[in-house]
Amino acid sequence: MKNYKVITITHKDTNIRELGDFLLPETNLKFGSGRNTEKSNPLELKLRSIMKEFNIAEMQYLSTCNRLCYFFVSNKNLDHTFIKDFFEYTLSHLSSDKISNAIKLARVYEGKNAINHIFEVVSSINSLVVGEREILKQYKDSYYACREMNLTGDALRIVYKKAVTTAKETFLQTDINKKPVSIVSLAIKELISNNVSKQSKILLIGAGQTNLLVSKFLLKHNFKNISVYNRTIENAEKIARKFKDGSFHSLDDLKSYSGNFDILISCINTNNAIIDKGFVLESRPTESSQKILIDLGVPQNIDNKCGALSNVKLIDIEYLKKLAVENICFREKEVKKAKTIILKSVEDFYKLYKERQIELAxxxxxxxxxxxxxxxxxxxxxxxxxxxxxxxxxxxxxxxxxxxxxxxxxxxxxxxxxxxxxxxxx
Missing domain, CATH: 1.10.287 (Helix Hairpins)
Structure with a gap:
C-alpha cells in the first residue's frame, strides 16, 4: 500500500486566486461531460507525459476551485527532489518564483496517509465549506474522466469504490452536511420559515450569479409570480422566463414602480441603497399582512430603516452570515465523528488491499x-x-x-x- 501517493495544494495552503495558477493549463476537459470526441485531448496528453516522466503506473487528477490533487501509484519516494522535479515539469509555463512557491506549499501523503487523505477529501471534512456534497461529485467525475483516458487501473479502482462508500457512510451517520451554510440557502430557509404563500408577488432585483441561484430555489419551492429587474435586461429575461408569471424589466423601471409586492430580494452592485422607506411604504402586500425584504447585496441594497417599519421583516446579509458561522461551527463539531468513520474505513481498506494482492498474485x-x-x-x-x-x-x-x-x-x-x-x- 506504500505505493499510493498524493501531492496536493488546497485552500488551506494559499488563496483561491494563487491556487488557480497551479492548475494545469491543459485542464479544458469538463469532468463529467464524457470523453472528448477527438482521439486525445490536451489534458490527457499532459497527464500521460507526467506519468511517463515520473514512472507513474496510475493517476487521478482532481482540480476544483479550492483544490489541486494528484493521486497516483508509484514506487518513487516523494522526497524534496521528486516534488521539485514534479512541479518544475508540470508548471513549466510559470515563473521560477511561482514554481518555488508551489513546491513550498505542497502537501505530500504516502501509503495509509494517502488513503486517509483521499477519504477525508471525499467525505468533505477538508472542504472549504465542511460538509458540502459537491466534492463527492467532483471526485467521481474526476475518476471517471481519468478512467476513460485509461490513466487509472485496479489500484485506484478499489480506492474509488471504498472512498465513495466511506463518504456516503459519513453523510449518513453524522450531521456534517446538516444545516445550510451558504448565504442563499439560508436566505431561502428564512423566507420559507415565514409561511409565505406560493402566490406571493416577488420582486427580484439583480440577475447575477447570486440571484440566478435564488431563482432556482424559488422554482424548487413553486413560486410563480416573479418580476426581475436588472441593468442588463437580457439577463433579467433569462430568469423571468423560467416562471409561469414571470416578467422582466430594466433596473431604471424600478424607480417608477407603483405596484404591490410581498417579497423583495435584492443583490445588485450599487454604491448606495436602492430600496428605501418610501419605496416600501408606497406598496401594500398582496398575499399577506407582512412584507419580507432580503438584502444579499454588498454594499447593502436596502436601507436599514426599512426594517423598523411595521409589518416589514428585513433579512440582511450580516444576519445570514451570523447564521452561516453558527452552522459551520455545528458542522465542524461533527468532524470528530467523521474522522472515526474514516479511520475505520482506512483499516478496512488495508485488509481489502491485502486480499486483492493475494487475488492478483x-x-x-x-x-x-x-x-x-x-x-x-x-x-x-x-x-x-x-x-x-x-x-x-x-x-x-x-x-x-x-x-x-x-x-x-x-x-x-x-x-x-x-x-x-x-x-x-x-
Whole structure:
C-alpha cells in the first residue's frame, strides 16, 4: 500500500486566486461531460507525459476551485527532489518564483496517509465549506474522466469504490452536511420559515450569479409570480422566463414602480441603497399582512430603516452570515465523528488491499491448474485414457474438472486466512 501517493495544494495552503495558477493549463476537459470526441485531448496528453516522466503506473487528477490533487501509484519516494522535479515539469509555463512557491506549499501523503487523505477529501471534512456534497461529485467525475483516458487501473479502482462508500457512510451517520451554510440557502430557509404563500408577488432585483441561484430555489419551492429587474435586461429575461408569471424589466423601471409586492430580494452592485422607506411604504402586500425584504447585496441594497417599519421583516446579509458561522461551527463539531468513520474505513481498506494482492498474485493459478489437468489427461495418461470407453472417459473428465475447481479455491482460502490472522496480531 506504500505505493499510493498524493501531492496536493488546497485552500488551506494559499488563496483561491494563487491556487488557480497551479492548475494545469491543459485542464479544458469538463469532468463529467464524457470523453472528448477527438482521439486525445490536451489534458490527457499532459497527464500521460507526467506519468511517463515520473514512472507513474496510475493517476487521478482532481482540480476544483479550492483544490489541486494528484493521486497516483508509484514506487518513487516523494522526497524534496521528486516534488521539485514534479512541479518544475508540470508548471513549466510559470515563473521560477511561482514554481518555488508551489513546491513550498505542497502537501505530500504516502501509503495509509494517502488513503486517509483521499477519504477525508471525499467525505468533505477538508472542504472549504465542511460538509458540502459537491466534492463527492467532483471526485467521481474526476475518476471517471481519468478512467476513460485509461490513466487509472485496479489500484485506484478499489480506492474509488471504498472512498465513495466511506463518504456516503459519513453523510449518513453524522450531521456534517446538516444545516445550510451558504448565504442563499439560508436566505431561502428564512423566507420559507415565514409561511409565505406560493402566490406571493416577488420582486427580484439583480440577475447575477447570486440571484440566478435564488431563482432556482424559488422554482424548487413553486413560486410563480416573479418580476426581475436588472441593468442588463437580457439577463433579467433569462430568469423571468423560467416562471409561469414571470416578467422582466430594466433596473431604471424600478424607480417608477407603483405596484404591490410581498417579497423583495435584492443583490445588485450599487454604491448606495436602492430600496428605501418610501419605496416600501408606497406598496401594500398582496398575499399577506407582512412584507419580507432580503438584502444579499454588498454594499447593502436596502436601507436599514426599512426594517423598523411595521409589518416589514428585513433579512440582511450580516444576519445570514451570523447564521452561516453558527452552522459551520455545528458542522465542524461533527468532524470528530467523521474522522472515526474514516479511520475505520482506512483499516478496512488495508485488509481489502491485502486480499486483492493475494487475488492478483494467484490470478494465474486457475490457468496453471487447468493446463496441468489437460496435460495429465492428454499426455501423461493419454494412452490409458484413450483405452477407456466413452462413459469412463467422461467420468474422468468430470472428476478432474471438479478437482480443478476445488484446488483453485483451497490455496486462496488458506492465504486469506493467514492474512487475517496476521492482521489481527499487528
Amino acid at each position: 494467484m490470478s494465474s493459478l486457475p490457468d496453471s491448474i487447468k493446463d496441468l489437468r489437460l496435460k495429465a489427461i492428454e499426455e501423461v495418461f493419454g494412452k490409458e485414457v484413450k483405452k477407456l470407453d466413452p462413459y469412463n472417459r467422461e467420468l474422468i473428465e468430470k472428476i478432474t474438472g471438479y478437482m480443478e475447481k476445488k484446488y483453485i479455491g483451497i490455496p486462496m482460502r488458506i492465504a486469506k486466512e493467514k492474512l487475517l490472522d496476521q492482521l489481527e496480531t499487528e
